[in-house]
Amino acid sequence: MAVFDCVLLVSIAFLALARSVHGGVSFASLPRSLVVTVAMNEQGRFLNSVESGKDRLLINWSVNSSVPAPTNFKNIKLKLCYAPPSQQNRGWRKSTDDLKKDKTCQFDIATQSYAGAAGNSTEWLISKDTPGALYFVRAYAINSTGSQVAYGQSTNAAKTENIFTVIPITGRPKSLYIATACFSLFSVGSLAIFFTIERKLAAAKKGK
Ligand SMILES: *[C@@H]1O[C@H](CO)[C@@H](O)[C@H](O)[C@H]1NC(C)=O
Numbered sequence: 055m056a057v058f059d060c061v062l063l064v065s066i067a068f069l070a071l072a073r074s075v076h077g078g079v080s081f082a083s084l085p086r087s088l089v090v091t092v093a094m095n096e097q098g099r100f101l102n103s104v105e106s107g108k109d110r111l112l113i114n115w116s117v118n119s120s121v122p123a124p125t126n127f128k129n130i131k132l133k134l135c136y137a138p139p140s141q142q143n144r145g146w147r148k149s150t151d152d153l154k155k156d157k158t159c160q161f162d163i164a165t166q167s168y169a170g171a172a173g174n175s176t177e178w179l180i181s182k183d184t185p186g187a188l189y190f191v192r193a194y195a196i197n198s199t200g201s202q203v204a205y206g207q208s209t210n211a212a213k214t215e216n217i218f219t220v221i222p223i224t225g226r227p228k229s230l231y232i233a234t235a236c237f238s239l240f241s242v243g244s245l246a247i248f249f250t251i252e253r254k255l256a257a258a259k260k261g262k
C-alpha cells in the first residue's frame with residue numbers, strides 16, 4: 055500500500071513538473087525594457103496603411119535608459135502582431151498571457167543579436183503572405199536559454215496607438231477600411247461618453 059501511495063505521489067509530482075516545464079513565460083511578468091519605433095518607407099514617417107510585398111517597415115529598438123541595464127539579453131526577436139480589432143472573434147489570433155500559447159505575434163520580422171543598450175534597427179519588406187489586418191510591432195529580449203525576459207512594442211499597453219493596416223497586394227478588402235473607421239469612431243465615441251459622464255458627475259456634485 056505504501057509503495058502504491060509513493061508511486062502515486064511521484065507520478066503527481068512528475069505531472070506537476072511536466073506542466074510547469076510546458077508552460078511558457080507569462081507576458082505580464084515581463085518588464086517593458088525595450089523602446090520600439092516603427093516607420094515606413096524612405097521618408098521615415100509613420101503611415102496608417104501599407105501594402106504587403108511593396109512597403110517596408112523601418113524598425114528601431116533600444117533599451118529604455120531609465121530601466122536598469124540588462125545583463126541577460128542574448129537576442130532581440132522582432133515580430134509583427136495583430137492589433138485588437140483584428141483579433142475580435144478570431145480565436146486563432148487570441149492574446150494569452152502564457153507566451154507559449156499566445157497568438158498575438160505570428161510573424162517573424164528579424165532576430166538580431168544583442169550588442170548593447172543603443173540597440174539596432176532593421177528594414178523589413180512586408181511579406182506578401184501577410185494577411186490584411188491591423189498590426190503593431192513587438193520586440194522580445196531573449197536570454198541564452200531561449201526564454202523571453204523583456205519586451206517592447208511600437209504601441210501603448212492597450213494597443214490602440216500607432217497601429218497600422220496592412221493591405222494585401224492582391225486586393226483591398228473593404229472590411230478592413232470599415233474596421234479601421236469603426237475603431238476610430240469607437241475611440242471618439244467612448245471619449246464623448248466619458249466627457250458626458252464626467253460633466254454629469256461634476257454637475258451632480260455642484261448640485262449637492
Ligand atoms: C532609426 O535608426 C536609424 C539609423 O539607425 C535612424 O537614422 C533613424 O532616424 C531612426 N528612426 C527613428 C524613428 O528613431
Ligand SMILES: *[C@@H]1O[C@H](CO)[C@@H](O)[C@H](O)[C@H]1NC(C)=O
Nearest residue numbers: 086088089090118119120121
Ligand atoms: C522608459 O521607462 C519609463 C519608466 O517605466 C517610462 O515612464 C518611459 O515612458 C519609458 N520611455 C520610453 C521611451 O518608452
Ligand SMILES: *[C@@H]1O[C@H](CO)[C@@H](O)[C@H](O)[C@H]1NC(C)=O
Nearest residue numbers: 165166167168169173174175
Ligand atoms: C545590427 O544588426 C545587423 C544585422 O543583424 C548586424 O549586422 C549589425 O552588426 C548590428 N549592429 C549592432 C550595433 O548591433
Ligand SMILES: *[C@@H]1O[C@H](CO)[C@@H](O)[C@H](O)[C@H]1NC(C)=O
Nearest residue numbers: 079126197198199200201203
Ligand atoms: C532564461 O529565462 C528563463 C525564464 O525567466 C529562466 O527560467 C532561465 O533560467 C533563464 N536562463 C538563464 C541562462 O538565465
